[in-house]
Amino acid sequence: MVKPSRLHVPKTPARPGEAPDFGYLRLSAAGAVARPDPGAPMPETRYLSEELVRVLDDGHRAVGPWNPGLDAKQLQAGLRHMLLTRVFDDRMQRIQRSGKISFYMRSFGEEAVSVAMAMALEPDDMLFPSYRNQGLYVVRGRPLLDLMCQLLSNTRDMCKGRQLPVMYHWAEGNIFSISGNLATQYPQAVGWAMAAAIKGEDTVAVSWLGEGSSAEADFHHALLFASVYKAPVILNVVNNQWAISTFQGYAGGERQSFAARGPGFGIAGIRVDGNDFLAVHAVTRWAAERARTGRGPTLIEHVTYRAAAHSTSDDPARYRPKDDYDQWPLGDPVDRLKQHLVGLGEWSEDRYAALVAELEEHVASSWKEAVKHGTLTEGPRLDPGLMFEDVFKEMPPHLHRQEAEMRAGLEE
C-alpha cells in the first residue's frame, strides 16, 4: 500500500543530553579527490560538489593532488593569522561579558576559511564578507586597534557610531561593508564582478555566507546572475552546521550538499574540508584562476563547525550537546596546521606557546590604546550630529533642521 504524504521535519542529529552524532557527514579520504584543470568545463567538475577535498591526512601530512605546495614561511604566516584571529576573538568575547562592548561574534573553529582564502587571493580582489570573516581583516593587515574602536563605537570608530560591533568595512583594503542583514552581499558581489568584466579588469569578487542564510532569495539571485553572465566571482557557503539553534538540514542540507547547488545553476561547485588550511587555500587558488581566466564563477562549500555560540546573545548549551565540537570529525583548523608544521620540523610547542603569548600581548596593548578613545559607556564620545551625515552626500535641508532640533534638545 502507498503511504500518504506526511510532513517531513528534518531530524537534528543531537540535542543537549544526547551523544554528538556526525554520522550524516559524507567524508572523503585526504588526497583522494582528483584535481581537474581550472579550465575544465563545469560537467567535468561535478564530482567535486559531492566529494570532500582534503589535503591534510590523519597524520597531519599534506597529500594528494590538491596540495598547494606552500613553503614553511607561508604556513607559519597562516598559523599566525589564524591564531591572532582566535586570540582577538577570545579577548573581545570576554570584554563583551564585562559590558565594555554591546555585542560580539567569534569565528572560533572557522578561522581557516577566512585566513586561507585571503592568503590565496590577490590584494585587489574585492571581498564581500559575512559577519564571521574577521580573519580577512587580519590577513589584509587592518590594525586590531581599528577593529576594536569599531567594536567600541568610540571616537575612532570607522563606522562613526552607526553600526553594530563587527560590521566593519575597509575601502582601502578592498573589503566591503558588512550589512547585518543576511546574504544581501552575495548578489552584490556578483554585480561587482560583472562590472569588473564590463570594464575588462581581471580582479575577482569573493563573498561568504553561512549555510543557514543560503536559504535567502539573494543566494539564488547570486548564483543565477553569476551563471548567466559568467561573472568572475567566488561564492562561499560556510557550512558550520548551525544557524543559531537550527541544524543545517533546515537550510536544505539533509539530502544534498550545498556545493551541489552550483552545478544546478551551471556553476562549478566544490565541497572542501573547511578546517584544512591547505585544502581551503588550494580550492581558492583553483577557483580564482578559473575566474581570472574567463571560466566564470565557483561555489565553494566549506564544511566546518561553529565551535562558538552564534553571538554573545545565545547559549549553545540550550540547543546542542556540550561536547559536540570535541567529537567533530574534521578537528580544529589551528591545531591541524600546527601539527602539520610540527611534522615538517618547522614548528614546536615552545614556539607555539611563545606565539600565543606574543599575540595575547599584542591584543592587550591594542585594547589599552583603543579604550583611550572611549567606550560605549565612558567618554570621549562621538558627536551625535554625525548621525545626520552620510545619509546623503550633501545634507538636505530637512536633516539640517533635524540636526538643529536635536542640538537644541541637548542644550536644554
Next chain:
Amino acid sequence: MAVAQMNMIHALNSAMDVMLGRDPSVVVLGEDVGYFGGVFRCTEGLQRKYGESRVLDTPIAEGGILAAAIGMAVNGLRPVAEIQFADYIYPAYDQIVSELARIRYRSAGEFSAPVTVRTPCGGGIRGGQTHSQSPEALFAHVAGLKVVMPSNPYDAKGLLIAAIEDDDPVIYFEPKRIYNGPFDGDPGKPAVPWSAHPKGEVPNGHFTVPIGKAEITRPGNDLTVVTYGTMVHVSDAAARGLGLDAEIIDVRTMVPLDTDTICDSVARTGRCVIVHEATRFAGFGAELSATIQEQCFWKLQAPILRVAGWDTPYPHAFEWEYFPGQARVARALKAVMEAA
C-alpha cells in the same frame, strides 16, 4: 541647443542615450530592456547603439537586478536599473531599503552606490491591481533615498539625467498613463499628444532639472493644489473647470522635498488641496499635509484636504471609480473654497 517634440518615452530614452554617450560608466539593465527596448519602449535602440554589455537584459529577478546594480555601482559604474512595473519592485525592496539606501551611511562614506531605479507607476491603463500601483510613499519613508516623479517630457529628461549624475540613489517613478500624452482624468476623451503641450518640447542634448525643486505649473491666488505625476494634469483641468484661480504645484521630488515653494504658496493662498493617485492612508499626502499645517497653520483659512486613490487594491473593472479623477478633485477644491 536643438529641441525636438518628445513624449515621455522619447524623453527618457533621450536622457539615457545622452548619459550612455557621455559617461562610459553608465549602464542600463533590466527585464526586456536590451534587444527588445523595454515593454514601454523606453530603452529602444540603446543596446544596438551601446552594446550588450552596457545595455543588459536580465533574468526576471528584481532583487537580483538591484543587488547587481549595487555591486556595479560599488565598482565604479552608474547603473540605471529598470523595474518593469512599480508593482514588481517589492522583491527588490530589501536590497533598496536595507542596502542601497544605507551603504554610504553604514560605511561612513567609504562606499556609495549611485544607482538610479526607473519604474513605471500609476493606473488608468487597465492594468489591474498588479500593474497600476503608486508606491512612492514606501520609498519616501526610507532614509537615504531620493524619490522623483516627473509629470511631463521636459522634466522627465532633465530629472533622469540629474538622477543618473546624482551620487546618491534615486528612485525614479514614471507615471505611465502620461507616457504618450497629458491626461486630464477623462478616459472618454480622445488622447492628447505631448506635441500639444509646451513641455513636450525637449532639448536634444544634455540638460538637468534639479532634484529637490518643485515647480509652480500654474500660478494662482485662490488656493494651492499640491500634486505630482498624472494628477498635475487632472488637478489643472479640475481647477479650470471650476473657473478657480488655483496655484498648481508639481512636487516633482518627494525626497528631498521643496517645502519652501509649497509652504510659501499655501501661506499666500490660505487654502490647500493635496492630490495623488496612491492610496490615501499614510500616503505621501499625509506628509505634505502635516508639513504644511506645521508651517502654515496660522495662515490657513480652511482644513487641508486630500484627494487620493481609495484605500483598496487597484481594481480592474472599477478603474475609473478608483482613479481620483476631475470630479473628486473638484469636490475637494469647492469644499476648501467654501470653508469659512
